[in-house]
Amino acid sequence: MDISIHSAYLPHDDPEAAVAFYRDTLGFEIRNDVEYNGMHWITVGPPGQPGTSIVLHPPGATPGLTDDERRVIAEMMAKGTYAGINLATKNLDETFTQLQAGDADVVQEPIDQPYGVRDCAVRDPAGNLIRIQETR
Template structure:
């Protein structure tokens, strides 16, 4: 049996992302390691305090030789549109969480709305990654 340990999001600036995820979303740093032997590659992960076994890798978009200029531009284009990945967050009270995060400066693209499966809202991080914040109705799972 295996477990999911990390999910990756591309970010434009790791320091800006780190500030957003820890300062606004309340996540904690799991790892922040720079490897000089790999051209100062930075492995940066964060996660919710209530789930120490889960981490989100905040990965800088690499250039050559990993991604050529055209591919890097495509990744950046998808990020700008909010289509480079989505993280789904669950909460017991979507409206209260929406108010708390909004007060911290998180800009929502969709306010909490009643849906078949629960109450749902959407926001994006500074790099354009899309998040769904959902209060799931009983019987619909997470």
Template sequence: MTMTSTSRSQIYVLDQDEALDFYVGKLGLEVSTDQDLGFMRWLTVNVPGDPGREILLEKPGPPALDPKTAEQVRELLTKGAAGGFLFFTTDDAHKTYADLVAKGVEVTDEPTDRPYGIDFGIRDPFGNRIRIGQMHQGR
């Protein structure tokens, strides 16, 4: 058996509408699926032009977590101790950084030259960490 691609990743968010405002309104991602399944809202976003790689913006709870565990995850997420981690690339790290700062996005560290390129860190409203990088050619 050989894996051929990654199709979905998942991060926890406390409020899916607020997550849409951040990931679509501020980061510029697009909604892939927004469907009420009855037992949960299946909400995925993707980078425009890359619909094969979705990010599930999931509220802690059923069916994946029982109520007690969901509450523990919400508590840890609120403290910034259980957030996920996403990595994005950009053609211009400094411009992307300036755009996000202008939109009020929380920056955890400014663009820095590194051996692999230029990258910086931000955090979503729920404590999930995000790295955005402008990679050197061939990386």
């Protein structure tokens, strides 16, 4: 089998803030920007990696959600407990410095974890947890 990761989905609740964070703070490319029925999908990805993307989507767009489920999702996003993604970089300290300069919401400064990785964590404007680990 030949399977790769094409895209991952993260919710957003403010398209302008999402674009500013993923483009300006993380340095990702904006690959697609679609508005439909008052909702907004934004596809971003790292330069030089056209086959891997993150789709920032309106959480309410999921078919079949009840009003109660939408409320729970909004509450979890506000607390930063709904979604997350792990990214990687060759130079964690340099990346972290750039994140701080971009006003990222720092959750954890770079640290050597007891399970063998060095990583840090920030939240995007929607509260999604973004862990960034250093590759060796």
